[in-house]
Amino acid sequence: MVEKRVASGDVNAMRNLACHYSRGDMGLPQNYKKAMKLWLRAGELGCAMAYNNLGASYEIGRGVVRDEKKANHYYALAAMGGNAMARHNLGAAEYNAGNMNRAVQHWMISSAAGLDDSLSAVRKCFMHGYATKDDFEKALRAHKDAKDEMKSEQRDAAVAASAQIDD
DSSP states (O other), X not given: OHHHXXXXXXXXXXXXXXXXXHHTOTXXXXXXXXXXXXXXXXXXXXXXXHHHHHHHHHHHTSSSOOOHHHHHHHHHHHHHTTOHHHHXXXXXXXXXXXXXXXXXXXXXXXXXXXXXXXXXXXXXXHHTTSSOHHHHXXXXXXXXXXXXXXXXXHHHHHHHHXXXXXX
């Protein structure tokens, strides 16, 4: 069934199948070559998360030769597609390269998408003098707004019900 969805151009099916090949689970053999091919195809069809997965593979050398330039290329494509984690990863790359202003800008964008790690990174940059108080306040407000927007009564009820089951 998944193969049919992949053949019909379903990017989520492509990305998921690629993840299974990458991990070697769900009865599939670990096959990084297939995973990379599927992630690339899904990315080209508009799946930002697939591009983020490609970036991560190149960043850590999972199934490919480690290549920071390619990692950042795929992270940039994913970030342009709206993937907050890829934007965070670009911030980390800029930070590691000593480009503090660019790092802060990336982290401010991803913290505005509700990413906790990005808000923490902006906070650390503020504490070390790489970000202004205004930058940190903007990031904090935008992060709170994103978190508030994600709240739902149904999600809160599900979390509460799950906690009762665990007790």
